[in-house]
Amino acid sequence: MDLPSKMSDSGQYTSLKSSHDKISLRTMYEDCSLIEIVHFHECLRRELQSLINNVILLRKQAAEIERNSNVSNEEHFELELQVISQFQIFWAVFQSHSTAEDEFIWPALKDKASKTINTFSKGINIAHIFDEIEYAEEHSEENQIFQNIEALLKELRAARKEPKIRAELLKKLESQTVNSFHFLKKHLQKEETSALPLIKEFFSAVEIEVIVGKIMGKRSSELMKTILSMMIKNLHPGDVGQMMGYIKQAVKDTYFEKWLASGGFTWDGLNDENEDFNEGKKRGNCELTQDFGSIEKLEEKCDSDSETNYLTDGQILNVQNVGSRSSEPLTEVEFQATVRRLVRIRGMSMERKSSIIQALRSNMYQNIKRARIESKNDGMNLPKFSNSEGNVISKEIASNSHAVKLSAPHKYYSGDSVEPVVTGDIPLFPVKELSQTWKQSHNLEEIGILGCPHYSRRVKLRAPCCDRLFTCRLCHDHEMDHVMDRYKVSEMLCMLCESLQPISNRCRDIECQIKNAKSKELSKYYCQICHLHDDDQTKNIYHCPYCNICRRGKGLGEDFCHCMKCNACISVQSAKSHSCVTHSLEGKCPICSVGMFTSTQQVKGLKCGHFMHLNCYRESIRHAERASHWYRCPICLRSMDDMAEYFGQLDAVVKAQPMPTEFENLKAKVLCHDCNEFTTVSYHFCYLKCGECGSYNTRMEELLSVSNGQSYIPP
Numbered sequence: 001m002d003l004p005s006k007m008s009d010s011g012q013y014t015s016l017k018s019s020h021d022k023i024s025l026r027t028m029y030e031d032c033s034l035i036e037i038v039h040f041h042e043c044l045r046r047e048l049q050s051l052i053n054n055v056i057l058l059r060k061q062a063a064e065i066e067r068n069s070n071v072s073n074e075e076h077f078e079l080e081l082q083v084i085s086q087f088q089i090f091w092a093v094f095q096s097h098s099t100a101e102d103e104f105i106w107p108a109l110k111d112k113a114s115k116t117i118n119t120f121s122k123g124i125n126i127a128h129i130f131d132e133i134e135y136a137e138e139h140s141e142e143n144q145i146f147q148n149i150e151a152l153l154k155e156l157r158a159a160r161k162e163p164k165i166r167a168e169l170l171k172k173l174e175s176q177t178v179n180s181f182h183f184l185k186k187h188l189q190k191e192e193t194s195a196l197p198l199i200k201e202f203f204s205a206v207e208i209e210v211i212v213g214k215i216m217g218k219r220s221s222e223l224m225k226t227i228l229s230m231m232i233k234n235l236h237p238g239d240v241g242q243m244m245g246y247i248k249q250a251v252k253d254t255y256f257e258k259w260l261a262s263g264g265f266t267w268d269g270l271n272d273e274n275e276d277f278n279e280g281k282k283r284g285n286c287e288l289t290q291d292f293g294s295i296e297k298l299e300e301k302c303d304s305d306s307e308t309n310y311l312t313d314g315q316i317l318n319v320q321n322v323g324s325r326s327s328e329p330l331t332e333v334e335f336q337a338t339v340r341r342l343v344r345i346r347g348m349s350m351e352r353k354s355s356i357i358q359a360l361r362s363n364m365y366q367n368i369k370r371a372r373i374e375s376k377n378d379g380m381n382l383p384k385f386s387n388s389e390g391n392v393i394s395k396e397i398a399s400n401s402h403a404v405k406l407s408a409p410h411k412y413y414s415g416d417s418v419e420p421v422v423t424g425d426i427p428l429f430p431v432k433e434l435s436q437t438w439k440q441s442h443n444l445e446e447i448g449i450l451g452c453p454h455y456s457r458r459v460k461l462r463a464p465c466c467d468r469l470f471t472c473r474l475c476h477d478h479e480m481d482h483v484m485d486r487y488k489v490s491e492m493l494c495m496l497c498e499s500l501q502p503i504s505n506r507c508r509d510i511e512c513q514i515k516n517a518k519s520k521e522l523s524k525y526y527c528q529i530c531h532l533h534d535d536d537q538t539k540n541i542y543h544c545p546y547c548n549i550c551r552r553g554k555g556l557g558e559d560f561c562h563c564m565k566c567n568a569c570i571s572v573q574s575a576k577s578h579s580c581v582t583h584s585l586e587g588k589c590p591i592c593s594v595g596m597f598t599s600t601q602q603v604k605g606l607k608c609g610h611f612m613h614l615n616c617y618r619e620s621i622r623h624a625e626r627a628s629h630w631y632r633c634p635i636c637l638r639s640m641d642d643m644a645e646y647f648g649q650l651d652a653v654v655k656a657q658p659m660p661t662e663f664e665n666l667k668a669k670v671l672c673h674d675c676n677e678f679t680t681v682s683y684h685f686c687y688l689k690c691g692e693c694g695s696y697n698t699r700m701e702e703l704l705s706v707s708n709g710q711s712y713i714p715p
Contacts, residue, residue, distance in 0.1 A: 096557065264529060490503060
């Protein structure tokens with residue numbers, strides 16, 4: 001049943017949908033994630049009403065201008081641009097909503113209907129209640145309506161100097177938007193009265209949460225900002241809080257809250273809901289590369305809520321000042337003795353012991369590396385600022401065998417000031433750090449491009465940890481004994497004019513802006529959260545709001561989507577077929593033991609759901625291709641790829657090498673690593689094929705005698 005609508009006395013278009021209907025919907029879905037969709041529908045209705053009201057106001061302004069009213073052309077054209085922008089945003093959001101229905105909701109309903117044995121026991125036939133083809137046709141019709149409105153808006157912009165034509169176009173535009181409101185309202189109501197009740201009936205709360213998570217996994221950070229802004233604009237604060245709560249629940253295993261806290265989206269209401277949120281919090285993990293004073297402190301940092309007995313052989317195991325800058329690194333003998341004592345600790349899990357041993361080994365390496373760097377820079381205690389009178393200091397400080405010249409940047413901008421600082425503390429840097437760096441490449445077209453081996457860029461970053469200038473964080477991490485926190489970077493040096501300033505994608509120096517007027521922005525891509533600049537014109541980069549880092553690709557919803565369980569960005573092509581392993585990308589590569597989540601190397605997703613670096617995968621295959629099970633995942637032993645073609649070749653090999661007559665009736669009990677099933681199959685001295693799934697990724701558990709079924713003992 002369609003809901004009545006009318007024009008109010010003030011000329012504003014309003015919906016007469018009763019509060020009773022709204023309350024009933026909220027009551028029906030308030031205990032599951034579907035309330036997010038209900039609130040989203042209400043957002044769309046109100047946003048479209050707002051668009052209609054602006055179109056009506058635009059038509060009235062045009063009529064008043066034609067009568068030589070006080071309404072200025074500038075005000076009128078500004079409202080026109082607002083209408084165009086509002087329509088484009090609404091279209092993008094509604095299109096994402098329709099795509100989510102086609103890709104996730106209807107397929108999930110069809111799949112559930114095919115698997116639910118008792119679907120008809122309650123007299124319910126899912127196929128008869130909703131018609132997927134009908135919904136697809138409505139989506140196509142909606143798209144045509146939006147295209148017609150877009151065409152009218154283009155004609156309206158082209159007819160700015162023709163009042164009569166504009167008046168006719170505005171009448172058509174108003175009629176089109178009102179018709180679209182009726183059509184879309186009817187479509188949304190049908191979803192709420194037919195599709196959503198079916199989902200509530202046949203899906204558990206966890207399954208609904210998974211569906212909502214899949215829908216959100218294809219929403220880019222820009223689309224999420226738009227939806228959240230629309231939500232806050234059109235919904236009651238209580239509804240906003242409820243909707244935000246279910247959004248967070250659907251993405252609870254990701255870094256979405258960290259994205260919000262990092263400035264991905266700002267809203268006053270978020271502060272109240274995120275009181276317990278710690279920006280640096282890791283879900284149950286701690287960074288084991290930090291400096292710890294003792295094993296007791298290390299244990300406390302890894303799990304401050306647990307109490308562990310460290311008694312071993314009647315004494316407390318304590319390694320003083322492990323990893324501290326003032327301590328000497330452990331020798332190999334001391335390290336082995338510490339490990340032996342650590343293993344004998346009672347009441348500590350093996351995982352915790354392994355973590356502490358890894359930390360000790362890492363701290364040994366870091367201490368050695370730190371000592372090497374400090375030896376190299378002995379005597380180089382460089383002052384960071386000029387004197388308090390504002391005089392720029394440029395001096396040479398003698399070292400053991402060389403001198404370091406310190407200088408101030410050409411200009412220094414602080415805070416929001418548009419004028420450079422001329423007095424006060426001006427930071428000083430070695431001349432080498434202030435100089436330009438160039439991208440190193442074998443490609444002749446890239447010679448003469450500012451940047452570093454990792455990025456093309458025209459800026460340097462001021463590291464918040466050591467107050468030094470580096471072209472990128474990777475250059476910093478390679479040279480220093482610590483890691484730069486990309487989120488805490490606040491200043492940059494423009495390499496075009498040598499001005500130090502707050503980080504952004506535009507140089508604050510006016511002279512530099514005039515000189516480089518053709519390229520106003522410092523890089524093609526800039527992320528205000530990761531503070532990443534990249535001026536490579538051939539590279540596509542996007543910021544994932546769930547990983548909260550920048551990744552290579554066109555973006556979520558285009559060539560990638562985010563899997564909420566794996567907490568990883570997966571290519572669209574492999575999204576439906578990939579196996580989920582919780583937080584699989586957040587671990588270390590099983591080949592090189594280097595973290596993959598923030599790695600700049602390309603990562604390959606395996607068929608089993610685990611990940612490894614693509615180069616490591618290729619090297620592993622190359623070195624292991626002579627082994628019989630070279631295709632096994634080193635973590636779970638399942639096949640890393642689709643091995644159907646290879647297994648077909650093994651069928652031919654087995655057939656070409658028949659067993660000798662005296663052994664041809666032997667059987668073998670095998671365990672298949674791909675399907676985890678035990679089966680009894682004919683024994684072959686080369687390969688054993690699983691009797692369940694046909695895989696050769698098997699392990700023989702027992703050789704059986706045909707006569708009595710007991711273990712076979714060769715004569």
